[in-house]
Amino acid sequence: MTLEEKKQQVIEDFSLYEEWLDKYEYLIELGKALEPFPEEKRTEDRLIKGCQSRVWLDASLQEGRLYFQADSDAIITKGIISLLIGVYSGRTPEEIAADDFGFIAEIGLKENLSPTRANGLVSMIERIKEIARNAR
Amino acid sequence: MSLSDVRQLFPALGIRVYGKPLVYLDNAATAQRPQAVLQRQQELASLENANIHRAVHALAVQATDAYEQTRDAVCSFLHASAREEIVFTSGATAAINLVAYSFGEAFVHEGDEILVTVTEHHSNIVPWQLLCSRKKAVLKVLDIAENGALQVESLQKLISQRTKITCISHISNVLGLVNPVQDLIRICHEKGVPVLLDGAQGVVHAPVDVQALDCDFYAFSGHKLFAATGTGVLFGKRKWLEAMPPFMGGGEMIETVRLTGTTFAPLPEKFEAGTQNFNAVPTLVPALAFADACRQDPEIVREQEAIVQYMLDALQRHPRIRLFGVPRRTEEKIPLFSFAVEGAHHEDLALILDKMGVAVRSGQMCAEPLMDRLGVTGLLRASFAPYNTLEEAESFMKCLDKAITMLV
Numbered sequence: 001m002t003l004e005e006k007k008q009q010v011i012e013d014f015s016l017y018e019e020w021l022d023k024y025e026y027l028i029e030l031g032k033a034l035e036p037f038p039e040e041k042r043t044e045d046r047l048i049k050g051c052q053s054r055v056w057l058d059a060s061l062q063e064g065r066l067y068f069q070a071d072s073d074a075i076i077t078k079g080i081i082s083l084l085i086g087v088y089s090g091r092t093p094e095e096i097a098a099d100d101f102g103f104i105a106e107i108g109l110k111e112n113l114s115p116t117r118a119n120g121l122v123s124m125i126e127r128i129k130e131i132a133r134n135a136r
Numbered sequence: 137m138s139l140s141d142v143r144q145l146f147p148a149l150g151i152r153v154y155g156k157p158l159v160y161l162d163n164a165a166t167a168q169r170p171q172a173v174l175q176r177q178q179e180l181a182s183l184e185n186a187n188i189h190r191a192v193h194a195l196a197v198q199a200t201d202a203y204e205q206t207r208d209a210v211c212s213f214l215h216a217s218a219r220e221e222i223v224f225t226s227g228a229t230a231a232i233n234l235v236a237y238s239f240g241e242a243f244v245h246e247g248d249e250i251l252v253t254v255t256e257h258h259s260n261i262v263p264w265q266l267l268c269s270r271k272k273a274v275l276k277v278l279d280i281a282e283n284g285a286l287q288v289e290s291l292q293k294l295i296s297q298r299t300k301i302t303c304i305s306h307i308s309n310v311l312g313l314v315n316p317v318q319d320l321i322r323i324c325h326e327k328g329v330p331v332l333l334d335g336a337q338g339v340v341h342a343p344v345d346v347q348a349l350d351c352d353f354y355a356f357s358g359h360k361l362f363a364a365t366g367t368g369v370l371f372g373k374r375k376w377l378e379a380m381p382p383f384m385g386g387g388e389m390i391e392t393v394r395l396t397g398t399t400f401a402p403l404p405e406k407f408e409a410g411t412q413n414f415n416a417v418p419t420l421v422p423a424l425a426f427a428d429a430c431r432q433d434p435e436i437v438r439e440q441e442a443i444v445q446y447m448l449d450a451l452q453r454h455p456r457i458r459l460f461g462v463p464r465r466t467e468e469k470i471p472l473f474s475f476a477v478e479g480a481h482h483e484d485l486a487l488i489l490d491k492m493g494v495a496v497r498s499g500q501m502c503a504e505p506l507m508d509r510l511g512v513t514g515l516l517r518a519s520f521a522p523y524n525t526l527e528e529a530e531s532f533m534k535c536l537d538k539a540i541t542m543l544v
Contacts, residue, residue, distance in 0.1 A: 020154060020491045021542075028484075028542060052483045052499050052514065073513065074481035075543055076488075 003095055006087050007103040014107040027079030034082040037071030048123045053077045055124060057085075059131045065090050066135055068128070080109065081124055088128055096132035101125050137433055143523050145170040145426075156493030159528050159535075164309055164337060164472055164519035165497055166359050172422035177364050180415045188414045189388045189405070202418040207404070213424045214354060214371050215345040220403040221377065223370040224417055228336040229259040231355035231370035232303070234407060235332055236263035238380035239353075244300050246272040251294060251302040251329070253278040253286055254509045257309050258502045260334040264303060273300070280509065284311040284461040285468075288319055295327045302331045306338025306354075310501045310515065311461030312472030314342055321350055330376065336360055340521075341470040343431065346371050363423035364416035370407070377403050384409035430522035443471045443520055443529045450533045451475055456540060460510055471520035474501065480543040482516040488539040494532055 001009070017023045041058045048055040053074030060067050068085035072078040087103075088096050109121065143149050148168040151158040160168060169177075180202070186195035188203045203224075211219045225231040244250070250264045254277050261275075268275050276294050279287050286304075295302075302324045307314050317338075321331045330352035335344060339356040346354050353376070358367030372380075382389055382400055387410040391399040400406045430436045444466060451459045456478045463469040477485060486498035497517040500507045507514060518532055 021488065024488055024491065025542060053481055054513070074483045076484045077481075 003087070003091055003099065010083060010087060011103055011106055014109075024076060027076050027083070029079070030082040030086075031072075031075040031078030031080075034070070034078055037069055041069070042071070048120070048127050052120065055081060055120065057081070057124070057127055057131075059128075059135070061093070061135050065092055066096060066132060068131075077120060080121060084124060084128065093132040093135035097129060097136060101129075137429065137435070139435055139439055139523070139525060142430075142433075142436065143525075145172070146523055147171070147174070149523060153493050153495075154491055159494045159531055161518040161520060161524065161528070161532060162495045162497050163340075163521035163524070164360070164501075164517065166365070167340070167362050167521050168523070169362055169364070169419075170422070170426050172426065173362055173364065173419045176419045176422050177416070180418055184418075185415060188412060199414050203412065203414050206418045206420050209421045209424055210369055213344075213428070214339075214369075215347050216371050217347055218374060221371055221374055223372065223377070223404045223407045224412060225355075225368035225370050225407075226366050226413065227357040227359070227368035228334060228355045229263075229357075229368075231353075231368050232260055232332065232334060233263045234370055234383045235301075235353050235355075235372070235380075236267045238383045238407070239301060239376065240267040240271060240273075242380050244271045244273050247298060248273045248300045249276050249296060249298045250274070251276045251278060251299055253304055254280055255284075255286065255308040255311060255503065255506050256303070256305055257334065257336065258504070259336075260303050260305060260332075261505065274298075277505075278304075280311075283464070284308075284313055285464070286315055286320070288316055288323070291320060291323050292327075295324065295329055299327070299329045301352075302329055303334065304331065305334040305336070306344070307341060307470055307472075308461065308503075308506075309337050309472070310474045310503050310506055310517070312337075312470045312474070312519075313461050313463055314338075314468050314470065317349060317351070325350065330373075337470065337472070340427070341472075352376055358416075358420050358423060361420075361423055362426050364419040366413045366416050367420055369420075374403065377407070382406050382409065386410055388412075427522075433522075436522050439526055440471055440520070440522060441466075442526045443524065444469055446526060446529050447471065447473050447518070447533075450529075456480070456544070460512075460515065471524070472517065473519070474515040474517040476512055476515055477540055478544075480540055482514045484543055485516050485536070485539050488542060489532075489535055492535045492538070494535050496532075 017026055042056055046056045046058050048057055053072050055072045058069045068089045070081040070085055146168045184199050186199040188200040207219050207222050210222050250273055252261055252264055281287055306317055324331045332353035333351045335354050335356040340361050352373050354371040356369050359365040388405050389401050389409040391401050451457050457475050459475045482498040486496055489496055499514045
């Protein structure tokens with residue numbers, strides 16, 4: 001699946017839920033399904049600032065593609081980061097660095113989250129972009 | 137006044153969020169404003185706008201009168217002995233910063249000690265840390281016991297010959313416990329140490345008589361007490377205020393200015409530099425009147441007590457909830473409840489509650505040292521005002537249960 005196709009799929013999945021509580025249920029499921037984060041990677045330098053909850057993000061470059069692993073102590077945040085890395089994991093650094101992350105706004109995630117959470121979301125996106133830029 | 141009449145006075149209480157009626161339980165952050173305050177705000181901006189204390193024209197005189205009458209109203213609300221002891225600031229934070237700077241300049245020297253408690257809001261810690269680093273003074277901290285109550289018995293040992301001031305919240309913004317300020321002040325005074333009370337929550341939930349308390353300073357914010365934002369108050373005993381240098385220079389705080397030197401205005405103008413918030417300060421008059429009326433209204437008082445009792449029972453009975461700030465006696469607790477839910481993050485809970493129309497606070501509540509002390513990264517806080525109902529408390533608990541079920 002291309003990056004565009006994957007984004008389209010996420011937008012469609014999300015649009016199935018009309019009520020915000022149902023969208024949260026969906027994010028909670030995504031969060032719970034996220035693969036466990038290695039304990040030794042729970043370090044200060046992998047911690048993303050700007051979130052009310054704590055978020056850890058790790059990336060590894062394999063054969064020219066970036067693979068992300070993440071965790072959070074809050075489950076909705078974990079769902080959001082799971083959604084993000086589901087879209088961007090396995091892409092090339094060039095692809096990620098060039099992306100505008102506009103689909104987040106399209107699914108209404110940004111404006112429907114509290115400002116502190118929106119800040120957290122912005123911080124997560126910034127970190128993913130930064131990792132991609134540095135890996136080019 | 138019946139409670140439903142009181143609620144009618146607050147346009148904000150009729151708001152719907154996400155199609156659901158708003159249950160506003162973030163009153164410790166800021167209170168909603170009654171019609172009388174909103175109307176006063178409108179009048180001040182549209183019909184009474186003139187700079188105070190300066191011009192001789194009619195509008196300026198009217199604005200100055202409104203501002204100075206507010207000082208009288210605050211003076212009687214706090215039972216201060218003289219209007220000169222009431223200084224307007226932008227809020228409790230600014231009031232505490234004023235004391236930390238000016239009292240510090242006059243009385244704090246290298247090696248001296250400042251005493252705070254571990255429960256303080258950042259606004260009653262950081263200004264003192266800044267003072268300590270400026271003067272090479274030392275910050276000492278009074279701890280809490282397991283239930284969250286201050287360790288009053290440790291206070292005596294913490295005070296030394298070098299202690300210059302003790303700074304304590306009247307009521308903690310996290311624990312919601314009324315501190316035994318009378319005892320704390322007596323102990324400090326026996327050792328000759330003045331006391332500043334951070335009244336940001338205290339003034340909302342307890343009658344304040346600064347003469348009976350005998351506190352040296354009392355600070356509060358108007359916006360938590362139904363007034364407009366930017367309306368803070370510092371009460372200071374005259375003997376201290378007179379001995380303290382000005383905090384900021386400029387505006388009406390002077391007596392004469394020569395390029396060779398300046399003499400300062402008498403109290404309280406000495407501490408009111410620059411353009412004052414004359415469009416907002418007079419909203420304190422209807423705000424204080426409303427606060428007073430609530431305290432004297434048996435129905436509201438009964439409802440508030442019922443909320444405290446209900447919430448204490450419901451939260452303590454809940455198998456997953458750990459309440460911080462459990463009172464020994466119910467009277468020590470204001471309707472402010474901070475707690476952790478086992479297996480559910482405070483932020484997730486707040487986000488879900490929000491979508492149910494319930495506004496609460498999550499996080500560290502500007503009290504990181506207390507969070508560290510309690511061993512948590514943050515808490516969920518529901519804080520009630522006199523316009524909140526027992527029905528809202530019950531609805532909050534139902535929504536909370538539903539949110540917990542979604543998360544665990």
